[in-house]
Amino acid sequence: MSQFKFVNSNREKAVIIFQNYFYTERKTLKSCEIIFMCQKKNCYASIKIDEHRRTVLEIRGEHTHIKLTDSEIENHEIKNTIKRKATEEISMRPNKIIRKVISDTDHVTVNDISNYRQNIYGKRREVLPVLPKSYDEAISQLMSSQETLVKL
Numbered sequence: 587m588s589q590f591k592f593v594n595s596n597r598e599k600a601v602i603i604f605q606n607y608f609y610t611e612r613k614t615l616k617s618c619e620i621i622f623m624c625q626k627k628n629c630y631a632s633i634k635i636d637e638h639r640r641t642v643l644e645i646r647g648e649h650t651h652i653k654l655t656d657s658e659i660e661n662h663e664i665k666n667t668i669k670r671k672a673t674e675e676i677s678m679r680p681n682k683i684i685r686k687v688i689s690d691t692d693h694v695t696v697n698d699i700s701n702y703r704q705n706i707y708g709k710r711r712e713v714l715p716v717l718p719k720s721y722d723e724a725i726s727q728l729m730s731s732q733e734t735l736v737k738l
């Protein structure tokens with residue numbers, strides 16, 4: 587049966603795209619095959635994949651909603667890549683990250699870019715809850731952490 591693709595996700599459970607629908611890992615059967623459920627609320631469509639996570643073995647149920655378009659999927663993937671880079675390359679400027687990631691797509695709008703920027707800031711805030719807001723604040727944070735070190 588058809589191909590599917592794993593999506594980068596920070597969640598514990600794996601997420602895959604199959605035929606333009608997103609599915610989240612739900613449970614592993616005794617046979618070691620794995621059930622993935624559609625991500626949409628109130629939709630109970632699911633797929634079963636083999637234990638090596640390579641093939642879709644079975645599709646169960648019907649979706650209660652329409653599938654995503656190719657460009658929605660692409661947009662989603664760009665967003666994921668950008669979020670990943672936001673923390674992998676923590677000191678890289680948001681504009682540079684965005685430019686790198688979108689360099690090979692042609693239909694990114696100004697609005698998209700401002701969303702991506704928010705994604706980067708949001709993601710960095712998650713991993714670095716006390717990111718200094720200014721140079722002065724950065725210096726004082728450094729100084730105070732040194733004081734703590736000295737005290738220890």
Ligand SMILES: [Zn+2]
Nearest residue numbers: 624629631649
């Ligand atoms: Zn569905």
